Amino acid sequence: MKLPYFEYVRPKDLREGLDFLDQHGKETAVMAGGTDLLVQLKQRTESPATLLDLQEMLPGSIRVEESFLRIGPMARLVDIRESGVIQERFPLLAQAAGTVGAILHQSMGTIGGNICLDTRCLYYNRTPQWKRSWPGGACLKAGGGTCHAAPGNKRCFALYQGDMAAPLIALRSEIQITSSRGEKVVPLAEFFTGDGGTPHIRQPDEAVTEIRVPIPPGSQKGIYLKLRNRESIDFPLVGVALVVETDGKEGITGFRLVISGIHSAPVLVPEAADFFLKKETSALCLEDGKKKELRKLIEKKGITIDNACGSPRYRREMAGMLTLTALERISGRQ
Amino acid sequence: MERSLPGFISVAFRINGETTRVTVPPNTTLLEVLRNHLRMTGTKEGCGTGECGACTVLINGRPALACLTVAGAVEGKEILTIEGSAAGGKVLHALQRAFLDTGAVQCGFCTPGMIMSSLGLLLKNPKPSVEEIREAVSGNTCRCTGYHKIVRAVKKASQQVAEEEK
Numbered sequence: 001m002k003l004p005y006f007e008y009v010r011p012k013d014l015r016e017g018l019d020f021l022d023q024h025g026k027e028t029a030v031m032a033g034g035t036d037l038l039v040q041l042k043q044r045t046e047s048p049a050t051l052l053d054l055q056e057m058l059p060g061s062i063r064v065e066e067s068f069l070r071i072g073p074m075a076r077l078v079d080i081r082e083s084g085v086i087q088e089r090f091p092l093l094a095q096a097a098g099t100v101g102a103i104l105h106q107s108m109g110t111i112g113g114n115i116c117l118d119t120r121c122l123y124y125n126r127t128p129q130w131k132r133s134w135p136g137g138a139c140l141k142a143g144g145g146t147c148h149a150a151p152g153n154k155r156c157f158a159l160y161q162g163d164m165a166a167p168l169i170a171l172r173s174e175i176q177i178t179s180s181r182g183e184k185v186v187p188l189a190e191f192f193t194g195d196g197g198t199p200h201i202r203q204p205d206e207a208v209t210e211i212r213v214p215i216p217p218g219s220q221k222g223i224y225l226k227l228r229n230r231e232s233i234d235f236p237l238v239g240v241a242l243v244v245e246t247d248g249k250e251g252i253t254g255f256r257l258v259i260s261g262i263h264s265a266p267v268l269v270p271e272a273a274d275f276f277l278k279k280e281t282s283a284l285c286l287e288d289g290k291k292k293e294l295r296k297l298i299e300k301k302g303i304t305i306d307n308a309c310g311s312p313r314y315r316r317e318m319a320g321m322l323t324l325t326a327l328e329r330i331s332g333r334q
Numbered sequence: 335m336e337r338s339l340p341g342f343i344s345v346a347f348r349i350n351g352e353t354t355r356v357t358v359p360p361n362t363t364l365l366e367v368l369r370n371h372l373r374m375t376g377t378k379e380g381c382g383t384g385e386c387g388a389c390t391v392l393i394n395g396r397p398a399l400a401c402l403t404v405a406g407a408v409e410g411k412e413i414l415t416i417e418g419s420a421a422g423g424k425v426l427h428a429l430q431r432a433f434l435d436t437g438a439v440q441c442g443f444c445t446p447g448m449i450m451s452s453l454g455l456l457l458k459n460p461k462p463s464v465e466e467i468r469e470a471v472s473g474n475t476c477r478c479t480g481y482h483k484i485v486r487a488v489k490k491a492s493q494q495v496a497e498e499e500k
Contacts, residue, residue, distance in 0.1 A: 001382040008343055008360035008406040031404075038363075038402045039383045051360070053407055078396075102473025104387055104451065107396045108403075232472035233385060 001042040010053040014178070017057035017207065022180040025204030028052050032074060032113030035105045040118065044128045045142065058209060060110065062086060069213040073112025077164075078103070080111055090213060092222030092243065096167040099226045102233050112208050115165050115175070115188070119158035119196045119264050120235060121307045123148040141197050149307035157305055158196030159261055165192070166241035166260040167224045168211065169268060176210035177202060183209065192265030199264055218253060219246045223330050225322045227261075229309055236261045237310050240322040244276070244284065244330055251280045259319050262302025269301055272323075284331035286324075295320030347408045349374075350418025358405050365389045365400035368415060376416035376446050380475070387474030390447035390454075391415050397454035397470075416446035419453060428498070429453055432491035433484070440478030447474045452488045461492055 006029075011017035021028060029048035031037050040046050059072030062083045069090060071080070080086055080097040087094045100106055100114060123131075123139045131138055138144030140156045147153045165188065173188045188211070191201055202208065222243040228234035238261045245254030255273040260266045275294060276283050286294065298320045304312035339357065346355040349372065356371050368374045368391070380388035382401050389400040392414040419427045429449050432438070439445050448471055455462055455470035462470065467488045468481075476484060 003361040003363060003404070005359065005361050008404060010406060010409070031407075034404065034407070035384055035399070035402050038404070042383060051404065053404070055407065101384075102387070103454075103470055104390060104397050104399055104473035105384065107454075108398050 003038065003041050004044060004047050006041075006048055007050040008053065009050055010055065011057045014057055014207075014209070017052065017054070018178065018180045018205070020052065021205045021207065024050055025206075028204065030054055030207065032058075032116070033076070033105075033109035034113075035101065035109045036113070036117055040125070043125065045124060054112075054207070058112065058207065064089070064215065067215050069215065071111055071211040071213070073115075073208045073211065074110050075112075077106040077109045077111060077114065080164075081106065089215065090171065090222075092167050092171065092224060092241070093164070093213070096163055096224040096241065099224065099236075099239075100163045105233070111164055111211060114162050115168070115191070115211070116200060116202065116208060117160070117162040119156070119160050119199045121149060121156075121158035121196065122309075123307065124158055150305050156196030156264070157303060157307055158199075158264060159308055160192065160196075160199055160263065160265050161235035161237075161239075161261050161308075162266075163224070163226065163236055163239055163260065165266045166239050166258040167222065167243075168213065169266055170222060170241040170243040170256040170258045171213050172256070173214075174212045175208055176212065177206050178209040179203065179206040181205070185212070189266070189268055194263065194265040196264035216245055216254075220244070220254075221246075221330050223326050225326050225329075227310075227315075227318050227322060237308060237315055238262060238319045238322055240319065240326050242323070242326040242330060244281075246281055251278060252276045252283065253278075257298075257323060259298065259302065259323075261308070262304055262315060262319055264303075267301050269298060271297055281331065284327050286327065291324055294323065298323055343406055345405050345409050347410060348412045350414060356405065360404070360406060362405045363401055364391070364403040364405055364408055364413070367405050368400060374415055374417050378443055378446060380443070380447075385475070386444070387447045387451060387471075388444055390450040390474065392450055392454055392457075395454070395457055397451050414450070414453075416449060419449060427453070427491075428494045429456070429488065429491040432487040432494065436483050436487040436490060438479055438483040438487035444474055444476040444478075448476065448484055452491070455488070456492055456495065460495060462488070464489060 027049040030052045058074045060074035061072040077097040124141045140147045169189045224241045226236045227238040241258045243256045247253045255276045257269040257272045299316045304316045344357045378388040380386035384399045384402045
């Protein structure tokens with residue numbers, strides 16, 4: 001498949017890149033690893049005038065500084081997976097990075113690119129020929145007038161299927177966004193809009209310049225479980241990230257559950273914490289009644305419609321099932 | 335990277351140990367550079383969307399998908415393709431010998447990608463376990479061999495390399 005024509009630019013540093021984005025951001029696509037963007041370009045879901053290669057513009061360093069793990073957005077997923085400091089302090093991130101695509105994608109793809117992944121839909125990620133053949137023409141996200149997955153709706157329901165955002169949000173991460181106007185740091189959970197059409201708050205003249213993960217004061221355990229069609233590759237149909245923080249005196253002091261793949265943004269389930277907070281770690285082993293209650297709570301959280309592989313009901317139920325499995329694994333029962 | 339003719343970019347990189355420069359439209363992929371401009375057709379195009387791994391090459395020693403790499407991105411990089419994996423272009427690499435010996439090749443279309451992914455693994459981890467081999471080639475699709483012989487070949491090659499180094 002042939003790429004559409006674009007100009008290629010590779011800024012040598014951040015200043016040069018931000019100046020370029022300031023002037024040409026609206027007609028520019030920014031490329032980190034390119035493993036998803038180039039597929040989209042080939043499918044003509046995007047046709048930018050310019051492709052801006054971030055490889056020299058942004059850092060890919062991984063370091064601990066001032067009570068944060070600081071990750072440069074160009075850190076390759078394989079670097080996250082193999083980093084000694086991440087394996088030691090945040091094994092959840094190393095584990096999650098190992099679930100993205102195959103080794104080939106991990107050695108090309110970056111953490112920044114994975115966070116900024118565009119939302120996906122069975123009716124959007126298609127070739128122009130397929131779209132033309134579909135009755136009703138282009139969908140909302142492709143610039144048409146209606147959503148084919150949920151006819152009559154004026155909102156895009158494309159799914160956010162990145163792997164790294166869920167565990168990073170569960171770890172209370174922040175993201176630094178920089179433009180020639182200045183820089184800001186926002187909680188990663190607020191980086192996502194929840195609208196499938198424009199899934200992130202990043203403006204065309206901005207670049208993600210750092211991901212910060214706070215070092216927890218106490219003990220922390222985390223797990224990321226992913227449901228996908230092919231174990232070796234594929235985006236998550238459901239991705240469940242769970243982080244449990246404990247304190248010898250007070251028991252469970254933190255419980256964060258974030259689910260990817262069931263909405264246009266990663267879904268934080270704060271109500272799930274009510275089942276466990278201030279209780280002994282043995283409370284992670286739920287009795288059957290509570291399990292059912294938790295599953296119902298999770299099933300209500302997502303907006304699963306028929307726009308991905310697997311029926312909406314299957315994906316909804318699997319979000320609950322994976323959460324229960326995550327709980328069992330984290331409590332050491334499985 | 336130099337600007338050359340309007341609508342073209344000039345990219346310099348090292349391919350299989352030799353410095354080269356190509357002048358191509360900016361929307362050219364590395365795969366197109368290899369196959370159409372350098373006439374190195376060992377690297378294959380399968381899906382063109384990064385799902386089959388037939389176009390795997392090593393960029394700075396790491397396995398990468400040539401179909402999802404734009405030409406400009408390899409400026410200044412070291413690229414190794416299947417043509418460069420045999421020493422001097424004549425003596426087969428231990429991996430290539432092992433693929434032949436164990437019958438890990440049938441139609442041969444996936445083989446260059448399989449070998450480059452395996453080579454990426456062996457460069458990083460000379461004594462991989464079967465699990466590690468399976469994971470290393472998990473992004474490469476083979477529709478003939480059923481993978482067992484491929485995994486066996488990589489294991490055999492790693493043992494041969496270890497013996498040769500003794």
